[in-house]
Structures are given as C-alpha cells and as structure tokens.
Amino acid sequence: MRSSLTPLGPPVSRDRVITSFPKWYTPDACLQLKERFHGQVSTTCQRKNTGTVGLRHSKVVVVGDLYVGKTSLIHRFCKNVFDRDYKATIGVDFEIERFEIAGIPYSLQIWDTAGQEKFKCIASAYYRGAQVIITAFDLTDMQTLEHTRQWLEDALRENEPGSCFVFLVGTKKDLLSGAACAQAEVEAVRLANEMQAEYWSVSAKTGENVKAFFSRVAALAFEQSVLQDSERRSSARLQVGDGDLIRGSPPETQESTTSSGLGCC
Amino acid sequence: MEEPPLREEEEGEEEEEEEEGDEAGPEGALGKSPFQLTAEDVYDISYVMGRELMALGSDPRVTQLQFKIVRVLEMLETLVNEGNLTVEELRMERDNLRKEVEGLRTEGSAAGREVNLGPDKMVVDLTDPNRPRFTLQELRDVLQERNKLKSQLLLVQEELQCYKSGLITPREGPGGRREKDTLVARTSKASSNKEEKTIIRKLMVTSFPWYTQGDSTAELRDSSRPERRGKLHNPGFTHSASRETLAPLMPVLNAILAEPSIRGS
Numbered sequence: 001m002r003s004s005l006t007p008l009g010p011p012v013s014r015d016r017v018i019t020s021f022p023k024w025y026t027p028d029a030c031l032q033l034k035e036r037f038h039g040q041v042s043t044t045c046q047r048k049n050t051g052t053v054g055l056r057h058s059k060v061v062v063v064g065d066l067y068v069g070k071t072s073l074i075h076r077f078c079k080n081v082f083d084r085d086y087k088a089t090i091g092v093d094f095e096i097e098r099f100e101i102a103g104i105p106y107s108l109q110i111w112d113t114a115g116q117e118k119f120k121c122i123a124s125a126y127y128r129g130a131q132v133i134i135t136a137f138d139l140t141d142m143q144t145l146e147h148t149r150q151w152l153e154d155a156l157r158e159n160e161p162g163s164c165f166v167f168l169v170g171t172k173k174d175l176l177s178g179a180a181c182a183q184a185e186v187e188a189v190r191l192a193n194e195m196q197a198e199y200w201s202v203s204a205k206t207g208e209n210v211k212a213f214f215s216r217v218a219a220l221a222f223e224q225s226v227l228q229d230s231e232r233r234s235s236a237r238l239q240v241g242d243g244d245l246i247r248g249s250p251p252e253t254q255e256s257t258t259s260s261g262l263g264c265c
Numbered sequence: 266m267e268e269p270p271l272r273e274e275e276e277g278e279e280e281e282e283e284e285e286g287d288e289a290g291p292e293g294a295l296g297k298s299p300f301q302l303t304a305e306d307v308y309d310i311s312y313v314m315g316r317e318l319m320a321l322g323s324d325p326r327v328t329q330l331q332f333k334i335v336r337v338l339e340m341l342e343t344l345v346n347e348g349n350l351t352v353e354e355l356r357m358e359r360d361n362l363r364k365e366v367e368g369l370r371t372e373g374s375a376a377g378r379e380v381n382l383g384p385d386k387m388v389v390d391l392t393d394p395n396r397p398r399f400t401l402q403e404l405r406d407v408l409q410e411r412n413k414l415k416s417q418l419l420l421v422q423e424e425l426q427c428y429k430s431g432l433i434t435p436r437e438g439p440g441g442r443r444e445k446d447t448l449v450a451r452t453s454k455a456s457s458n459k460e461e462k463t464i465i466r467k468l469m470v471t472s473f474p475w476y477t478q479g480d481s482t483a484e485l486r487d488s489s490r491p492e493r494r495g496k497l498h499n500p501g502f503t504h505s506a507s508r509e510t511l512a513p514l515m516p517v518l519n520a521i522l523a524e525p526s527i528r529g530s
Contacts, residue, residue: 010423010426010427010429010432011430090404090408091404091405091408092408092412094412094415096416096419121401122401122404122405122408125405
C-alpha cells in the first residue's frame, strides 16, 4: 500500500519541484528565517508517510484593491503570461497549481478575488478556510497599501484566528526605480510587521520574484500541513494505536535531527 | 401692444418723405417712453422734425444740421428695431420655457410618487440595454457553475495528461476496473456495466459521483460536507492504481465544488 502512494498523477513540471526550502524576500518582514524544512517534515516526507487528505492542498486567497494586479500576478505564475489590458475580475476565479515538495505532491488552490467594491459580497464568501491570505497592493500607489489593512481584516474575519499565513505583496515593481521601490518598501515592511505578514515585492510584467514568492507560499503551507497532520495522527495513535503508523521517536526529538538531505530525488 | 418692426421700410427713409398717417400721431411719438418706441414712432418723429427744419428756411447751417439729424434718426431706428426683435425673441423663449417647466412639473409629480418610496431606491430605465437586470444570487449561481466546470476541465486535462504520458492505459482507465472500496460502490456500479461510455464520461462518473444522479444538487451539497468528502475521495488507501493517478486533484476540486460556504450577505 505504501508503494502505491508514490507515483501520483502526471509528473509535475520541473519548475514546480521544490527540494530545498525557499528563502524569504527580506528578513525584516518574513514569517520564518529557517533555510531548510522542519526536521520532522523532512523525516515524514522521506518515509512518504504523508498520505492523508489533509495535507494535499492549501487554499490561498488573494485580496486587494482593484487594479493592483492580483489576476496578473496569478496568471504570470500559473500560465506565465502577462496581459497589458486591464480586465476586472467578476466575483472570483481560481487556479490550481501542482507542486512536488520534498518529494510529495502538493497543490495550491489559488483564489483570485475581485477588487471592485461591488463584488465584495460575492468574493468574501470565498475567504473561508484559507490557509494563506495574500494581500496585494500597487507599489506605485501607496493608498492601496493603506487599504490592505481593511482587506486583511475582512479576510481574517472569515477564518480561525491564527490559522492563516499572511503575505503582503507589492506589485508592479518594474514601474519603480530601485530607490523609489526601496522607499515604498520601508512603509510596506512596517505595515507587514504590524500585520504579522511576510513581505514581497514582485512584478507580474517581468516575472521578477513571482515564482520565488509562490514557491515560498507553497513551502510554508506544505510544511504547516505536514506538521498539523502528524500532530493529528499522533494524537489519534495515542487513542487507537493503529499499527500502520510510525512507531519511531516522538516529533520533538525528530526536530533536533538536522537532516537537510531529503532523500527524495 | 407693440407693432412688429417694419424693417422693409428702412431703405426709403428720407427726411423729406411725407407721412400721410394719422394727424394726432406724429407729435405723440415724442411723448412715449423710449422703451416702448417702435419704428413707426421714429418715422413720426422724423416727420415732425423735418417739418420744423423746413420751417427754418434754407440756411446752409440748417442744411448741415439736417444731415446730422437724419443720421441720428437712422441710428435710433436701427436700435429700436433691434431692441424690439430681441424683446420678441426673449418673449417667445420665455413662453417655451414656461411650457416646458409646466410639463416637467406635472411629469415630475407623477414620477416623484414612485421615486420617493424611500431612500436607497433606484430608478431603472427599462429601455437601456445595459440596465442592471440580474440578481446577486444569479451571479453567484453562475460563478459557482463556472467554478464547477473549470474544475471539471482541469480534471479532464489532468486525465488526458495521464494518458499521454502513459500513466494510464485506456483498458485500465477509471471505471474500467472493479472497485474494492465499498464507499464508492455506487460509482463503480454505475460505470462497470456500461462499456460504451466514453473515457471522459467514465472520468466524470469516477470523480463526481453525482454526475449520474438525478438530483445533482443534493449530491453536491452532501459531498461538500468535509467528513464525507474526506472518506469518499481519500485517495491514499484502497483504490486502484488508476484512481491513484487521479488522486492529487480530487480533494482540491471537491473543495472548490463546496465553495462558497452558504451564508447570508
């Protein structure tokens, strides 16, 4: 049975394979500074002991003002295209992106929401159950940065407190000079810290940082899913004692093993 | 009260011209208010003045003065004509506006009764092809339908990919094998005895159990319950290899079909 878990679905494209933990954009506003997978996660993945429904995908919700480039960002990542023309998103849309992280298939279900006020009542119905909230703003329009507070508040309201990773993403990086961008980032990093969010500057037009950003999102979500799943199963094991589950050392001691090699490829 | 201006007589106006009009009139014109003068009055005045100038004899100084007086009278004539014309135009415009206002007033009082039903009401022009006409619920339904179709498309694309890359051969395609899992017994029953089904149809039956059912909405609602969903499509345990191949997307897609959570807005 275990072997049947390994080859799942058509192969994931090469640039969706994540073997080492993707790095943050700036250490001044990041969710974690580690540069490798959590020890327990590596061990679990090596043993291919992740075969439960819970960790196979994460829901990502992208919010922010209209015309900041939420759809462009998603399309750049999922389809590698950039459309110069603006087309307002009607209500919501979604994309599914498949990854292979530490040898385990994993999908991001990315929900693209409309920025227009009139669609808020529709889009907000899709906020629930998000593991990742991405609040996007336009680096050339600082008003949109200010509005991310409200967007985040709305998205968090639909979710369990503390259950979501929050990212603050400045878009249209290509439109700013290095100095102007750095200046905008100072403000953004400050707000990101206030929001307990990780900050990224990206450009959907040039593609700068887009893949790195989503890889980071996927890896963080994946790691959290694995850890939560192990936790759930270890508590189930205590009650039921299913012989099929690992009988190794408890999670706490496994964390100390600094195995960076994932042994999956 | 006033006579229309007589422009056609301007040409032949000479101081020598003898007016054969009413005897009492000519003198009376000099006593009128300047705002009520007509061209006719100007002619009367010129008649009176001409007569008096003639009485002064043929002194060359009188002749000189006569030319100047003629010129002044001509100017006066022009001004009076012009003034009367303007007055006439303004009067007509005023009458038109009066009529218009009256029309609007009666119309407005009729429409006003509907509009003033309450605050936050909107009047819709039924002849406008771009008028709002669909309800929020209809838009929600359309979006959900779109999401469902998109997720099905993704699944089919995934499946096609599997065939292309040789991960599944048509003989052991979904539904072709006997399912051991009792939880999906209905699915396999539906598909096993109908060999003529297309691959895509088989796929739909496998992935979306409600596909063959009459009441699709009931199934959809039912399968959106997380605990049921988990069991139904938990891909990691007893399914055949072909189900395994489809596994990565299924929970993701099922989650999408369960969106959005029903809630009042």
